[in-house]
Amino acid sequence: MDIESMFRHVKDFPSAGIDFIDVTPVLQDPCAFAYIVDCFASQLRDIDFDLIACVESRGFILGAALAYALKKGLVPIRKRGKLPYETIFEKYALEYGEDVLEMHIDAVSKGQKVVLVDDILATGGTVSASVRLIERLGGHVSKVLFLAELSDLALSDIRNDYSVFSLVKL
Numbered sequence: 001m002d003i004e005s006m007f008r009h010v011k012d013f014p015s016a017g018i019d020f021i022d023v024t025p026v027l028q029d030p031c032a033f034a035y036i037v038d039c040f041a042s043q044l045r046d047i048d049f050d051l052i053a054c055v056e057s058r059g060f061i062l063g064a065a066l067a068y069a070l071k072k073g074l075v076p077i078r079k080r081g082k083l084p085y086e087t088i089f090e091k092y093a094l095e096y097g098e099d100v101l102e103m104h105i106d107a108v109s110k111g112q113k114v115v116l117v118d119d120i121l122a123t124g125g126t127v128s129a130s131v132r133l134i135e136r137l138g139g140h141v142s143k144v145l146f147l148a149e150l151s152d153l154a155l156s157d158i159r160n161d162y163s164v165f166s167l168v169k170l
Helices: 024-028 030-043 058-070 125-136 156-161
Strands: 008-011 019-022 051-055 073-079 087-094 097-104 113-121 140-149 164-169
Touching: 024 030, 024 058, 030 058, 030 140, 030 164, 051 058, 051 125, 058 073, 058 113, 058 140, 087 125, 097 125, 113 125, 125 140
Parallel strands: 051 073, 051 113, 113 140, 140 164
Antiparallel strands: 008 019, 073 097, 087 097
């Protein structure tokens, strides 16, 4: 399936010079959405893991569907101030600034194996912060799944340090 052709490019969003890749047209297509979840599930066939962690906000959509399909628990990783209980946080750099991600302090138990899901791997800031959150709580990242990867921006240390799968490479 040609998922790449379904992406919508939004120029200068959220700031000038950024080519934002909007995945919502892919999610609106039921065949494409099912295909993505099936591809992700097949990547996890031989992986031992306990939880799926997903990053706000499009990662929630992909991660929740995958967690449901595989009957696994779901851990949301959110931007600062969105989670109601006590959290830990990590700062990270974006292509267009800096932000903070948080996770509940009891979201991952020591020794739990976690699959991390997000929509786009760009500079690697979001995924690096998410991995640090999981590992700070004693979890182990078993695999990282992305809908798409911006090959010219993606950081090699993520690929070197973790098992990464990207459905589409841009």
